[in-house]
Amino acid sequence: MSSSSDIIAGGGAADSPANESKSGFDANRIGEVKSWLVSQFDAAGKDVPDFEYTPRSISYLHNIATVSQAKTQAAAIVANDFRQKAAEYRSQAARIREILENVGLAQESLPSNVVASAQVLSNVADLLNIRDTELSSFLVAMGDVSLRKTGVEEKRAKVQKESKALLDYTRKAIARLTYLKRTLAQLEDDVAPCEAQIENWKTNLTIMQSKERQYLQQYSNYKAMLSRVGYTPEISHGVLVEMAEHRKELERTTKPILDTLRSYQDLPPDKALAALAIEDKKRQYAAAEKYFEDVLQSALATTD
Structure with missing residues (x-):
């Protein structure tokens, strides 16, 4: 196994300023990677396994460590924000509870139907994603839900229309596929007779070519014979x-x-x-x- 000192000291031209700067940079990276690995494995209750520190592995691990640390910091910020908001909500809830108790509207003193109605109102407010229980907020939320419902119905009608068109296309495609399969089967059945007919035509063509050569030879012989006896085209x-x-x-x-x-x-x-x-x-x-x-x-x- 090669250690970080071996990697830093490696190379024959380590005396130059560029190599010294590069070696220092690699040493910093190796230190960051080692500290990150130790923290991660310590959190899991395990020891860091031994492996060879190469420039490629150091580069990959440094990139992973950088991304991990950035995400850890972002998660810590979000968690702190949630904890702060939770503390504020608990404080506000305690203040509202104290006010209600002072005016005699504590939850324990209210009838069960009122508590149930308030719970339903709260659930509806959560469902509509509104921050208060004002009538105007409910109306706005209901209007938004109605608009979204209308949009969904329009999209649904459009999708149904497209689905119907696709279904028609699919039926036509299936019908055409069935016809093509039937045609293919018929053509496959006709292959053997057609091949036999083609072979017959090839045989006849061979015979015709032989006859053609024979007739051409006879024509040439007759032409030479007519030339010998003095035949001219005028003697028609x-x-x-x-x-x-x-x-x-x-x-x-x-x-x-x-x-x-x-x-x-x-x-x-x-x-x-x-x-x-x-x-x-x-x-x-x-x-x-x-x-x-x-x-x-x-x-x-x-x-x-």
Whole structure:
């Protein structure tokens, strides 16, 4: 255990004036703390326990001692004031009793009902917190009580209104909570089917993605194939249909010529006439081909 002299003498720089002042200050604090502890434990009939005096413990104990001493002084002042007031009240009571006895109004000589009424009057005065029993004081006190009663009733009405509103809010909150619980239970029941549906959708999505890649590859292959065969966007379905219609028209136009040529096969061979007929048919066939090319070029130009 370290004593106060050890704490005061502690430190290697105790020769300086600042350290001497600090050491003296600590010594004063330690002395005050020790004297306060001795007084407190002596009042309780016990000895002061041994403990280590450190700067931190001395600081805490000094603060506690300061507060305790201040409160003790304040309590002593209040107690002395109460004792002085009690002595004054006893003196006044004795003087009033002497006056009442001189006029024949001592408590022992009064009827019991008068004493009871006076006691009731005194109790009412104490209840109303008035210093005398004058009628005006009672009226003022009763007016004050009435005002306070009115204020309390107003506050009570306000609190009841607020309580009713809170009760309504609570009922609504309970109803909403019940609805939310029911909804939560329903959602929890729907979790398993929804998860199964989601897994099904994931499977279908995987299949769709595979099909998409397959179709994209087929589209790329078809596009390359069309590019190899010379397909261009100008050769559309409408152009092909129009060309087919012109082909049918040409076939219809050339059919009589072919029939005529076939009929010539049944005639006796005449080389000169046959050569002339063949030349005439060649010219007609060349004219038909030229007409077909003109129609095709016209259709392609119109598409552009």
